[in-house]
Amino acid sequence: MTTTPAEDSTTDSASLDDYDVVIVGGGVAGLSAAIFTARHGLDTLVVDSGESILRRNAHLENFPGFPAGVNPRQFLDLLDEQADRAGTHRLEATVTRVERVEDGFAVGTADGDRIRTTYAVAATKNEVGYLEDLDGVGVIDRGKTFLDTDERGRTGVDGLYAAGRLAEKPHQAVVCAGHGAEVSITLLEDDDRSFYHDWVAPEGYFTDRGRDLPPGCEEIDEPERAEREATSLGVMRERFAETHPDEQVTHPSLRED
Numbered sequence: 498m499t500t501t502p503a504e505d506s507t508t509d510s511a512s513l514d515d516y517d518v519v520i521v522g523g524g525v526a527g528l529s530a531a532i533f534t535a536r537h538g539l540d541t542l543v544v545d546s547g548e549s550i551l552r553r554n555a556h557l558e559n560f561p562g563f564p565a566g567v568n569p570r571q572f573l574d575l576l577d578e579q580a581d582r583a584g585t586h587r588l589e590a591t592v593t594r595v596e597r598v599e600d601g602f603a604v605g606t607a608d609g610d611r612i613r614t615t616y617a618v619a620a621t622k623n624e625v626g627y628l629e630d631l632d633g634v635g636v637i638d639r640g641k642t643f644l645d646t647d648e649r650g651r652t653g654v655d656g657l658y659a660a661g662r663l664a665e666k667p668h669q670a671v672v673c674a675g676h677g678a679e680v681s682i683t684l685l686e687d688d689d690r691s692f693y694h695d696w697v698a699p700e701g702y703f704t705d706r707g708r709d710l711p712p713g714c715e716e717i718d719e720p721e722r723a724e725r726e727a728t729s730l731g732v733m734r735e736r737f738a739e740t741h742p743d744e745q746v747t748h749p750s751l752r753e754d
């Protein structure tokens with residue numbers, strides 16, 4: 498098995514086959530979930546088999562923050578890059594099986610990899626076959642399959658969550674991204690982590706008011722803020738300097754190859 502750790506990974510201590518969180522599906526919901534668990538310092542692996550359905554979109558015009566819309570392939574690449582920068586590990590593979598083991602799950606792939614994890618997040622849109630060996634998973638079949646979850650993405654199996662369209666969320670990218678984030682926060686809460694902000698605040702915002710820095714908060718001074726902004730401007734200029742190279746993807750039934 499070869500996973501790809503992010504260059505600036507915060508999870509260097511992770512072995513390649515033992516993770517805190519394995520996210521099955523690296524589309525909109527899965528990558529959004531990974532950003533939050535990885536930024537919190539959980540060893541996070543995203544296993545993805547190929548294509549987010551968003552690659553078929555022609556021009557993404559309703560994702561907040563892009564006033565004139567954005568190329569969806571470009572958007573997914575940016576999301577991908579953000580998950581990498583947060584420290585997410587990656588594996589290109591199809592997950593074929595998830596089994597209960599002591600203190601977590603074993604995730605098996607079509608290539609024969611077996612990965613141990615404490616928590617698992619299913620974010621595979623309408624694909625549920627790999628969960629059929631797990632007792633307690635509620636599958637909803639309405640022509641397309643979904644997982645039965647509570648309002649925070651918990652399934653009937655402790656430690657197994659579902660995010661995005663698979664959890665019956667509405668079929669819009671921003672909803673699925675938001676739900677991926679919410680599921681990660683839920684997982685952190687279930688793990689008894691302190692209330693988690695994941696905020697970057699200006700220097701003194703809390704501490705100059707005699708308050709401790711809340712868990713998951715960071716205060717940065719003006720030079721550091723300016724440096725981060727300069728990095729972000731550089732990245733965005735480069736990513737948006739040219740039209741995105743990937744071709745428009747269409748429905749499989751319309752593809753000629």
Ligand SMILES: Cc1cc2nc3c(=O)[nH]c(=O)nc-3n(C[C@H](O)[C@H](O)[C@H](O)COP(=O)(O)OP(=O)(O)OC[C@H]3O[C@@H](n4cnc5c(N)ncnc54)[C@H](O)[C@@H]3O)c2cc1C
Nearest residue numbers: 522524525526546547548549550551592661662668669670
């Ligand atoms: C033509 C078209 C246009 C659209 N236009 C818009 C739009 O304009 N605005 C909008 O908001 N939404 C749009 N959508 C909907 C949007 O793409 C979805 O709502 C969103 O992508 C769902 O996110 P998700 O993470 O649940 O699923 P996905 O983004 O599809 O991610 C699922 C991931 O799971 C992976 N996967 C599946 N099975 C396995 C497995 N066994 N092992 C490993 N990985 C697996 C897949 O490779 C995929 O990457 C459009 C969809 C289509 C088809």
